[in-house]
Amino acid sequence: MIVALIGVIALVSVNALFLIWMERKVAAHIQLRPGPMEVGFHGALQTVADAIKLIGKELITPEEVDRPIYLLAPIVIFLPVLVLFLVIPFAPNLIIRDLNVGILLIFAFSSLTVLSILMAGWSSNNKYSVFGAIRSIAQNIAYEIPLLITAMSIILMVGSFKLSAIVAAQDKVWFVVIQPLAFLLYIICATAETNRAPFDIPEAESELVAGFHTEYSGMRFGLFFLAEYTNMFVVSAVATVLFLGGWRGWILPPVVWFLIKVYAIIFLIMWFRWTFPRLRFDQLISFAWKVLIPLAFVNLLVTALAIKLF
Amino acid sequence: MDNWAVLHDFAYVLIFLLVAVVFALGPLIIAHLLAPRSFGPARNQTYECGIPAQGSAWVQVAIIYYLFALIFLAFDVDVLFLFPVLLAFGEGYVWRDLIEIAIFVSIISLVIVYAWCRGVFWWKRKPESR
Amino acid sequence: MEKKTGEPLIHFGVLDEVLDLCRANSLWPLTFGLACCAIEMMAAGAARFDLDRFGAGVFRPSPRQSDLMIVAGTISRKMAPAIVRLYDQMAAPKWVIAMGNCAISGGPFYYEGQYAIVPGADLIIPVDVYVPGCPPRPEGLIEGILQLEEKITHRGRLRKFR
Amino acid sequence: MVAYFREMFVGLWSLVAGMAVTIRYFVRPIVTVQYPRQKLTMTPKYRGHIELIMDPETNTHRCTACGMCVRTCPSSLITVEGVKVKKKKLPVKHVIDYSYCSLCGLCVEVCPTKALKFSNEYRLAGYQRQDMVIDLMARLDAERATVGLPPLPIPTPESEEETTSAEEKA
Amino acid sequence: MINNIETYLYIAVFLFAIGLYGVLARRSLIAVLISVELMLNAAMINFMAFNRFLAPHPAVGQICALFIMAVAAAEAAIGLSIIVAIYRKMKTINVEHATELRG
Amino acid sequence: MMLEPGIEEKTFYLNLGPQHPSTHGVLRILLEMDGEFIANSEPVIGYGHRAHEKMAELRTYQQYLPNMGRVDYLHALAYNHGYCLAVERLAGIEVPERAEFIRVITSELNRIASHLLWFGAYLLDLGAFTPFLYCFDDRENVVDILDRVTGSRLTYCYFRFGGVRDDIDDEFIAGCRAFITRLRSRWQDYDDLVTKNVIFINRTRDVGIITPEQALKYGVTGPCLRGSGIPYDIRRSEPYSVYPLFDFEIPIGERGDIMDRYVVRLREMEQSLRIIEQALDKLPNGPIMAEKVPKRLKPAEGEVYAAVESGRGEFGTYIVSKGDTKPYRIKLRVPSFSNLSIISELIKDTLVADMVAILGSLDLVIPEVDR
């Protein structure tokens, strides 16, 4: 257990640092510039410097906030982060606990994020924060449903909540081949769930300054940041498990394959972010309800029918 | 005790949760010790684009958000009921399971249909027509 | 204008140096422009000059999360209280770069009979580095940031350039 | 219904097209001039702050301390003090406070002896406001030093009364 | 202790009592609703406890619990909507005011 | 109905600015919100007030020149042009043709830079970061070209009464031509990345419609006016300089929504490229400064108004001279001010996100509004 804990903590921190660096590099190269360059080799230490700087930064608690909640929110958003890694199958024998309710656990604990965003936004007593939080939640809940439903069509095919079983079921063909629509829907929803562009309304800086964490400074803000990038990793990992055959691959060890796939999906999400403008909020919501959810349901029913027929 | 296995699994969850708290608190405490302080007169005031904040932010939001929350509530609950059913799907039924799921899904879809018809997803711009 | 920041609770020799080094390499500026110079500040963040190379390209819209205020442009009398407030609301440690002649001294708008501007950012907030020019070239701003790094770490240019 | 799906596909396609553009740029070489590592060459007309031209023949400046630049400058940031030496006026002090300059070039144009030009200085920054006060005579001396010449001797007036000072900075 | 049905039943009863206190003591309708949710949860714990220790087949109690959850959700939805409607009509969601203004 | 105190306030105020990423500088907009919608709004200006007009009373005509690059720093050369035009009319100075050609070329280049900057910054408002950097990359090219001849990157002070300060050289011309091909090759990318993007279309189509009547009522000019379908362009309707010699179109929109304004600006850049091309082809030889422009200009008593088409619309200079070396009064008619005045009407009953989109589409330069 101790080993697992240390491993997860190391993974969480290294992953976040790496992802932020990667994000900045990807963005930079898309934009014809080098990105972080001067801090370490090609800016490799840039995010380390950022992290340490954040630790050494003052924590301001504004007067008008709802103190207990304001202080708790960053911790609450960090709560589920480690737990989510419990059930992710990195390799056939590199899975901390292969729970029976694996994927449900991920969904259940992810829903805590919503609560903490609400806490953060509401307690800040700042108009931008409140607005950002409300929007963030409306968006998260709207996209959670198609996410669940698409995941369901996979569960329907596998007949288990165990993530390892889902991977095992893809020994012949990855589900992305059978369920391309579900994959597309999942990626869209995952992008929205992690509040990333083009669904980054909650932190849309041109409207709401910095969204729900406008009033957070220093490491408190850093925790939100950390949680965001970890969530990105988790949704990508789930996508890998559900659609890309998890650790399956040739020659290279399974863990490497798993990470390659995860980072490929993360790259895709980053690529979205640096290409698209932002949707307007009502468009975003109605897109979820009018397009994604009906499609997801249709996909589910068609899957069920197909299982019956074949 | 016949549920040791379950408990053992969830002991992990509990401990991971606790460690997460510690892990989150650590940097905050370090920051408290290491960070210098600033003491401008406006330091602790609510940020509002550089001018004094006017009024509280705890105001009432548009009802539209509440409606979204409601629809979500309905869906979430419904959808979750599908989970156990899906596991049992295709195990020894002829058509019954498919039909039941289809009925179930179509009934909850009516919520969206209704909301769509009522214009919940359509944000009207003119107050007269709202 | 003296600094409005106090000391941390504890000091550790080495740790402080590490912190300073990291701070110097991760100066997140506040998204904040006042006039013409702001355009050059934007240009400095854009592809040709790319402030992000020095870790200073993460423009944060909220003062709580930024370390560096680049006062880029003319400070009008009406704007001055807002600037002070924003400066106050930034979390320590924080630094200010006065970019452009207007921010340094009022620049071309300082003359007898001028009633509308504050002649110099240092009259209202403590300024660490001055970057003159009207507007300064983005290289000037980069130079300013490098000088600020020197000032933060107290140890000369961190990287040896040609 | 058809319209619903068509819209969806057209929309999706446009997004893919956009992503194609960004990925193409992703593999393009970067355009950044990595400034402190790569030196810049300023264009010949680049306007830094003004400075005195070092005449290639005499290796000295051509200023006659006439004060035209002082009077023309919109921000009146030039200070020139001159003394009369052998019927010729020479500056003893030629100082600008760069932090007021708007780089308009009026002073350069108006100078009767074409003694001023814009420097190539583009990377000024300082810790104090006073760092922006630039002594043009000292700069000239520094330039002379690069070709191995001693600093210009400070001209001494022939008699006290003849010391004139151009209009002081307002 | 953890293998004893009574422990769970006591917990349930205590939760129920807290909920009841909330229903009686609070003035805000939403607070009342929250208390009701607590009471429903107490009922659920009961079901699950019976299910765990007494029932012939463990699926039954779980289905009951799930059903309660669904009903709770429906109740919350309706209740909240009524509260919102009351508020929008009367500009207060204080229980006492709401009764005063009846009719 | 019994009301508890304070409850009846259904609306609340949301304040955007003066430091806000989307107000581009120091505009402040006070929004009275009704739920998600804007019930009322009030732009608060003056945060960028630098007393440009007051300054004119204290400076000679020449000394006022550098100031013109700073009123609207995005299209500084149009402002140089407008002011020089007014003074030249006042003092009766003839400008040699080559100088006029250079003025047109540089000013059009500057217009492209201004539009490119708007394009990038606007996309930034809409949340797309990457086009912003592509535009800045292109803009850097324009700036390089202009830097060659004017010596500065932004706040040019290049035109003089009776001509321009420096002549252009072959390298400049080659640079211009290279830039023209380069920018033309970029249109396709911009189209794919932005114009055809479904998200962008949804954000801008039928949003922030300015009807022609509204536009006329508020005195909106520039691309905003042309987006509403009125082909009013000073370069055509009150030709100045050598514009009549060139063949160019005045793009107009149909609906007057943001998309139209956007398309108008995009096509205007193409037209500017055409103008530059023609001007480079026809470039005459000759002096670049009029002879006999007195060092201390002392125009006769009188008043004059001269207007030019800047990137944002009609920029007019009104000078009253009392026969002194200093103007008696200068009044600047700046397009951003009238374009801003329509904002309250436009953003009524829209969402905040739309407000940001609309505000951005007007392409305001705040110090110009505040003067």
Place this chain on the structure above:
Amino acid sequence: MKFMMDLFSAEGMATLSFLGVVGLTFIGALIAVGARNIFHNVLGLALALFGVAGLFVYLNSPFVAMMEILIYVGAICIAICFAIMLSEPLYLPKPPRKPIKLLGAGLASGLIFAMLGLLMKKTTWVAAPERSTDWSITTLGHFLLTKYALIFEVISLVLLVAMLGAIVTARDGRGET
């Protein structure tokens, strides 16, 4: 010493964490009814529900526990929060409490607690003679598809009706947004 050993045995740990979970539930519940700020109440409720989910794990049903978190914490609490933002004027000062009412409520609930507790003490619980040990979720699904199919469909109907009612009620107030 023995006590310590016990504490670190598997059983001891289980008991300890059980106490923790129960404590969480009670603290949450107390915040949920006791705190003055309605927002704190909801968060207290969320905490209590989290604890209850933990109890469900002890009752051998992690599935229901997960559902509890998903539905209650993820959905119901959020809906309540939104309703609060829509109706409760939080910026107003809180009216003072009436001690008599609190006392009455306390007494009443205390009474109920005592009664039920006594009742429980009196009862002897007998387990069903034949108990299946099939805890799998799949069985749950089979039950929902066969024996309790009606419940399964009725749930969706109930929710549908509830939603329609809720939307109508909430939307058709005066002056909609």
